[in-house]
Amino acid sequence: MTISVERTKTPKQKPGTDQLVFGKVFSDHMFICDYSPDKGWHNARIVPYQNLSIDPSTMTLHYAQSIFEGLKAYKTKDGHVNLFRPRENIKRLNASCRRLCIPTVDEEFALTAIKKLVDVDRDWIPEGDGTSLYIRPFIFATEPHIGVRPSTTYSFVIITGPVGAYYKEGINPVKIYVEPNYVRAVRGGLGEIKASANYAASLKAQVEANEKGYTQVLWLDGVEKKYIEEVGTMNVFFIIGDEIVTPELSGSILPGITRKSCIELLRHWGYNMNERRISIQEVYEAHEKGLLKEVFGTGTAAVISPVGELCWNGNVITINNGKTGPISQRLYDTLTGIQYGKLPDEFGWIEKV
Structure with missing residues (x-):
């Protein structure tokens, strides 16, 4: 399948580096590809970034048949553009x-x-x-249809946008609230895939955690509410x-690409390095014994995000004196070093654009 390209006639103004806010600004172009039963995936095109037109009965609006991925392109000092393990993202998209x-x-x-698409908007x-x-x-x-069944038609879209740090804290430790009431996912549900519905289910807890002064939510398992699963975006x-x-992949935890790379x-x-079940009680007991050295999150958006404080049922603990630990820092420096071409890619993780 060929990809046609229609370039914009009205380029947008690009923000300065100091004005970048994650997920607020989008590049000049987007990719779209359609699916129908008779043609399969077809009509692949890159067009100027624009609104999508959909029928009010479009099934995704009513039944949440929607999935997504997230990855990044990095510009190296010598002007090359790197993608970090994009094949892993595409495999997960298909899952x-x-x-x-x-x-x-x-x-x-x-x-x-x-x-x-990245090449077309390389200057972004x-x-x-x-x-x-x-x-x-x-x-x-x-598909415009009201009725609970899979749609017969789909759109595959890719958009891009320049970003800075995901968390305002950057690599500095964040505060995390252990969610005691709400459930994100259970085994057999959607927790191990990037379904849009997963994130809708997490919003209430996220809002309440933010109101308490915490950056993110740490989710426990949906059955016993004792075993750690993942942070909202990591x-x-x-x-x-x-x-x-790190918690083992039990069917309700997203298999993160940054997670895999860190392991x-x-x-x-x-x-x-072990993947196993770990309870929140074990973490707090380790802290009481002076054995809890570091806690950190991993994800495409933040790369490595050290955790400086945990709050579980009103019991607040500080990790590593609220500072970034040496292993968190080493992982961050290594991953970003590979992504930006500052360190050699010993593992074959980089795809050039």
Whole structure:
């Protein structure tokens, strides 16, 4: 399938590096591809960024048959553009497709579409420290129909936009609220895919945590409400004694690409890195014994986000004196070093545009 390109005649004004806010500004162009039962995926095109026109009965509005991904393009000092493990994002996109009865996309074609769109809007990639071009592929049901069943038609869209730090704290530690009441996901549900509905389910807890002065929510399992799952936009790691622990993928936790990369790095460096069940009680007991050294989140948006404070049922603990720990910092420096071309890519994680 070829991708046609229609370039904008009215380029937008680009924000300065100091004006970048995550998810607020979008580039000049977007990618769109349509699906129908008789043609499959077809009519792939890059067009000027524009509104989408949909029927009020479009099924995604009523039944949430919608999925997405998130990745970034990084500009190196020598002017090259890097993508970090984009094939992993596309594989996960297709896993989401299968779970929500959406036709999968050809993975090589999806990668080509991402690269071509990034190349068309190459001059939108900012060059300041910690900046990048955020890439948001998403697929949603487009059939105008009221009735609970999979749609017959879909749109695959990719938009991009220049971004700075996801959290205003940057690499500085954030405050996390352990959610005691609401449930994000259960095994057999949608927790292990990037379904839009997952994030709608998390909003109430997020708003309440923000009102209490916390940056994000730490979710516990939806059955016993004792085992740690993930933070709202990140996977989470704990350093207890000489062990580094992240919750195992149980069917309700998103298999993050940054999570996977951190596990591979930590094992490569020789750390005692384990994926297993870990309860919030174990974390607090480790803190009481002086064994809890670091807590950090991992994700595409923030890369590494150290946690300086946890609040569980009103019991507040401070981790590593509220400072970024050495392993968190090493992971951040290594991942960003590879992404921006400052460090050698020993693992074959970089795709050039």
